Amino acid sequence: MVLPRTYDSQNCSVARSLEVVGDRWTMLVIRTAFEGVRRFDDYQDALGIARNVLTDRLTRLCDEGILRKVPYQERPDRYEYRLTRKGVELWPAMMVLMRWGDRHYAPAGPPVIVAHAGCGGVLGDDLSCDACGKRLQPDEVETRPGPGAGL
Structure with a gap:
């Protein structure tokens, strides 16, 4: 039996948490944030992750309030990703x-x-x-x- 990608039918906090942090790359991005990495290219260098996958994971973690995107440069716009209180709780x-x-x-x-x-x-x-x-x-x-x- 193959589990679905979401666990809407389960009234379970573990299942709901896994919807957010339950894949390898997401956990490794969070681990790397705890190591002090903040910038996209530094995440990519540290993890050896494809740009599109990293973009997806960082966007999801920001949408979930685990990371927040903070500008550090204009022209071109560049951002850092910092752990929020919710992220630190992990x-x-x-x-x-x-x-x-x-x-x-x-x-x-x-x-x-x-x-x-x-x-x-x-x-x-x-x-x-x-x-x-x-x-x-x-x-x-x-x-x-x-x-x-x-x-």
């Missing part, structure tokens, strides 16, 4: 998904370590710093290569 889900992937699909160890910028401790499964115990937010972390980075 960070815990992104981190839990990353940690799950690290456990099950990174045999050489995590490719990326998310660390507390304040003390250097590592992000734990509960999204707290393993050194100081602080519950971490996206603006309080930094990334560094992990043991699986070179693979």
Whole structure:
């Protein structure tokens, strides 16, 4: 049985959320936004994504209020894509998904370590710093290569 592209008949928040963020490129665009990328060409370079696919995903994320388009240049008009509050709220889900992937699909160890910028401790499964115990937010972390980075 093939699932439809939308889940209108399901009264389920997971299904409704998947309508917005449930494809590979959308999640990777959001991940890249958390890494600090803001400009179209930088997204394309970071992801190796086709221009038309990237345009579609950025437009959809803006329409959904996850990103907002902010002008940074005139003549020609150029824009940055910045996470909104709604977009930032996806960070815990992104981190839990990353940690799950690290456990099950990174045999050489995590490719990326998310660390507390304040003390250097590592992000734990509960999204707290393993050194100081602080519950971490996206603006309080930094990334560094992990043991699986070179693979």
